[in-house]
Amino acid sequence: MNSVKELLLAGPSTGLSGLARPTYSPGQLLEDEDLTAAVDYTRNLTRLLFRSLFGCGVICGLKVEGKPICKGQKLSVQIKRGLGLDCGGNPIEVPRDLTLEFDPGCDPFPKSIWVVACHTCQPCRSRETACSHDDDATCVKTRLQDGYKIKLYPGSAVPPPGVCYCGGGEVDDCGCGCGGDCGECILIARLDLILVDGASQLKDAPTDVSMVRQIRPAMAQPCPPQKKQDAAAVDAAQAVAPERTTAA
Template structure:
């Protein structure tokens, strides 16, 4: 056996993904068939939250309006991902009316949140009853639902961006790319290649809601109020091609080592005779050969 093919070190343990396997003549149980759904769902959750994180993928624009003294909020169709990696899909625009029991004392700041829910349907009774004789039923379908909520305060458990006043532009100045600022707190770990939900950092993975916008009343006229939607509070996630951050980190480390080695060489050469000096400036200022040594100036003749 070729020794070069043997690993220098090895460590292994089971992962969390589990696939179901069947064989001819095997007696299947409910858990065996249910594992088919669990594997595909766990896999899609893992990929979605690792690739994109959580937030709005497309659409879901919030448009407030006032008609007949009532605030009407329309949310366009679109797609979002919650913190677990589950999709929240609005197939069509949805309109809500803020009634507040016909009161005009509506808060001047409201939050629009999109949440994911589930509903079991198509119940079916079991063929075999239990020993007590009770016939139980179970749902055979599970449909994804969405729920749009308009709340008075920002929810503590909801995927969104930081307050916009900390980074109003959320972009790199002078850059034509539509990428967000890699140093922004909401996107820093994503650009650094850090997983958003790991065993050590999984406090945000129980959130099923996504912040869409913040509604602000811009007019104090009670008869003709005006509202504006602020979308800067939502986290916008969209697939993009990017450079490997680890390659950049390794290149910076190599450059740092070379600079340190060059500084040490310069210090060592400084202790020798002054016949020659080593050029350590930018190669662009040293011509085609940055490592050449320059001769000392000839001594001036006495007058």
């Protein structure tokens, strides 16, 4: 039987990843760190897979529409419910439709506005940690609730730092290559403001999504020509088969 001998390497060739999961055994005394480690492992694994497979961007929904209100003195921003992923693999879920108002006050309207959705996390569900009524009670948060925050930024050549977007239609690598300036926010729209009366009155606010990174279309790649031909041949063969059976 032939055997393949492993080549010797100079320097270390093994290492550890950033994932660690707890193990349990009978009679083991568990502490809060052991239970938290089990939750952290699942969460970190999910975030790692999400950001590596899909990158950051909009999965579905999060449609934005801008309308002038108050005779063009204010801007109404309507955002449809939807789901996105930030660069860390955290879900950004907006569970219901939103309507926001932007009032420039005494300042003129900007020429455009970036609409950004960000992932947030808030501790909640306080509970006392005292073992008995005689002990000094200490309140701790027992839950972490994921949330979102919608932000508006005045327009510029590119979105603000820390915001995930698709740059100029180029093929990006926002999976393992994501990071750096990319943080917990994603671009969901740009509103190009059409102004009159010296930028003091808003006439219209059309939506531009050309720089929004869409995750679902990237997953639904079109079939190559050969696959389309093979599928057409299978359909044709299946269509002929019943005719042959009837003739027999």
